[in-house]
Amino acid sequence: MTDSIERIKKYVRAANYLTAAQIYLQDNVLGARPLVFTDIKPRLLGHWGTSPGINFIYANLNWLIKKHGQEMLFVLGPGHGFPALQANLFLEGTLEKFYPEAKLTEAGIAYIAKNFSWPYGFPSHSNPGTPGVILEGGELGYSLSTASGAVLDNPDLIAVCLVGDGEAETGPTATAWHLHKFIDPAANGVVLPILHLNGYKISGPTVFGRMTNADLKALFTGYGYEPHIVEGEDDSVYGTMMETLEKCRGSIRAIQKSARAGGKLPPGGWRLPMIVLKTPKGWTGIKELHGQKIEGNCLAHQVVATNAKTDREELSAVSDWLKSYKFEELFNEEGGGFCADIKSLVPPPEFRMGMSKHTFGGKAVTPLELPSAEQFSEDAAVPGTIGSSSMRRAGLFLEEVFKLNGKNKNFRLMSPDEAYSNKLDAVFSQTSRAFVLEKMPWDRDLAPDGRVMEMLSEHSLQGLLQGYVLTGRHGVFASYEAFIQIVGSMADQYLKFLKGASEVSWRGAIPSLNYILTSSGWRQEHNGFSHQNPGFIGSLLQKPGCFVKVYFPPDGNSTLTVLKHTLESRNRINVIVAGKTLEPRWLTPALADKEFATGIMTWEFASDKNPDIVFAAAGDYLTKEALAALDIVKREAPEIKARFVNVMELSVLGFGNDECRVPVNLNDYFTESRPVIFNFHGYPQVVKQALFEKGYDERFSVHGYIENGSTTTPFDMQVRNETSRWHLAVEAFGLMAKNGVLGATKAEVLAVKYRAKLAEHTKYIREFGADMPEVENWQWKK
Secondary structure, eight states: OHHHHHHHHHHHHHHHHHHHHHHHBSSOTTOSSOOOGGGBOSSOOSOOTTHHHHHHHHHHHHHHHHHHTOOEEEEESOGGGHHHHHHHHHHTTHHHHHSTTOOSSHHHHHHHHHHBTSTTSBOSSOOTTSTTOSOOOSSSSOHHHHHHHHHTTOTTOEEEEEEETTGGGSHHHHHHTTGGGGSOTTTSOEEEEEEEEOSBOSSSBOTGGGSOHHHHHHHHHHTTEEEEEEEOSSTHHHHHHHHHHHHHHHHHHHHHHHHHTTOOOOTTSOOEEEEEEEOOTTTTSOOEETTEEOTTSGGGSSOSSTTTTTOHHHHHHHHHHHHTTOGGGTEEGGGTEEOHHHHTTSOOGGGOGGGOGGGSOGGGOOOOOOOOGGGGOOOOSSTTEEOOOHHHHHHHHHHHHHHHTTTTTOEEEEOSSOTTTTTOGGGGGTOOEEOOSOOOTTOOSEETTOSEEOOSOHHHHHHHHHHHHHTTOEEEEEEEGGGGGGGHHHHHHHHHHHHHHHTOTTOOOOBOEEEEEESOGGGOTTTOGGGOOOHHHHHHHTOOSSOEEEEOOOSHHHHHHHHHHHHHOBSSEEEEEOOOSOOEEOOOHHHHHHHHHHSEEEOGGGOOSSOSEEEEEESHHHHHHHHHHHHHHHHHOTTSOEEEEEESBGGGGTOSOGGGSOOOOTHHHHOSSOOEEEEESSOHHHHHHHHHHTTOTTTEEEEOOOSOOOSOOHHHHHHHTTOSHHHHHHHHHHHHHHTTSSOHHHHHHHHHHHHHHHHHHHHHHHHHSSOOHHHHTOOOOO
């Protein structure tokens, strides 16, 4: 072991030097002459404090990998420790495979040093341009859930997840500590969490850093782990870390062996190992500067000696620090580059963490076997026939997806305790909800090998799905619409990753991340105002590029069409917004396919030629109201010619880049000059923005959710937000009178009639607590 310790120490010295060199040096990277101001970069960017701990962990993991031929994935929570990660990717030779100038030479060292945190060089944080990376780690909190998603259905994989003690204070991380209770070691890989306690954030101590060892052990024992504490800053910590990693790997393999042999679940579940590593912030760096403690303090968090380019005292401190690593003992270009001890720790290419086969997409992706949408469609030959809910159709489709892909084990459904509520429970004929704790006799649809991940943490489910998809598998996240907002920022970060990955040639295609948003605000009248929020779709639609598609299938048949296509798609976020209640069928499978192809369609069964007015809608409940309004207009004023246009996918209106959508001329649908009444599922401003940019805003009247809600009746949600059939009809009568199509007197009489209907509605629901029969029993007839 002594020999191995010495080799690891040399490796860590080299990695620490390369890390510091990236932060500070633009020249003289080997210190061949005394350091001068011009050797220092003009802008010092990066984070030193966490980096020595990363280098220490990475070196020890390399030792473990090489000793056992262990397949490992490294997930770095504190992504701001990127110079350390890059130093290790450089040392193991991975970086050169993707950046040919990053050779293990002086020129290669100069290349990574000069280009770190440099315009059009390497970013300051982990990023998609980094081989082996599936998490940027800029926004903290998601490393543990992402690592957990990566090990699902990867039975031989150990994902080592480094969680910083700052990140450990986040809410998403707090819930993610429970995820091992949903991951069966009999069929999946294992996450080995390493909580790195260096004690400080940017300007003060961390909570975990000030907890006693006894409290830390109690906490993580309570979470269901076997915690190991490794601490120190002298040579002894090396031996302790090696012994601990060996013990952890042995424990993981013993648990997997027992689980795979059908061993009995211990009380409280399988107790997997985790490590608490306590090393100083900025370990081995500058100890003091200007009379202030640096190492082991928050002042080591980012760049130490920020004025090294102009201040001689700080330049001298940086120079002495770099010299302390004695890099000349570790690297000699004429002598073959890095010394033999360092080279001996580098695993074979197939076992290098930067070369993990799971992280590159492309060939690692096995396409899903999918049924046809027609297999689960319903007869819609007569438009308006009442059918089953869109979610019931989706549930049957997903049931078949699970069945067809049972052998591949590459599909999962994420749902925060809502698979039953959202009417997707047909899937439980093929699988169960994953649960690796004690099962009671009255529990239903729970099993250790279940493929439905249910946990009341949207953050954890989002992280699981991201880790699962980024390692080449497929999934759907089904949620109440209002509460998907909880992961809005995670979705934004994921889109940034997709955009960055699209600019990297060696990143292969990956399955899309798919959301089903149901239990929408329009039918959350029973749960009230808190459950009514369509804001997620608006946030995603703001993003440029070709990475977002938002679908509003108007019925069950179109939901099936959309679901099939989204599961076939790659490199996107797809959002499907559809209801779960019993609603009309509008489109045959053929018509659903036709509308999907362009994202927009004129519904001929509800349209006249040469219309005077156009009704349009996006969203199932809003489509129904718009058609009911058109029905009223045609019955009351048959002289008015009307057209109905349905929008299934919003990019057709102008969201995203032009190259992302099928080119259509909107005037072919909305005419060149006629007024358009548009009923939209979300906030009106979302659609208004797109229409304004296209110059359509003047003749479009957009209705949508205007933040009026409560516990009320379904139709009252439409009334409160002015999207009801009667609101639309009154507006249409006024527009037609203004354009001379309808007499002013008749228009006013009709407007008074339907305003009275609105008052009658309010009186009725106050008295009877339900919508009027004429509303509940309305059906399209034409």
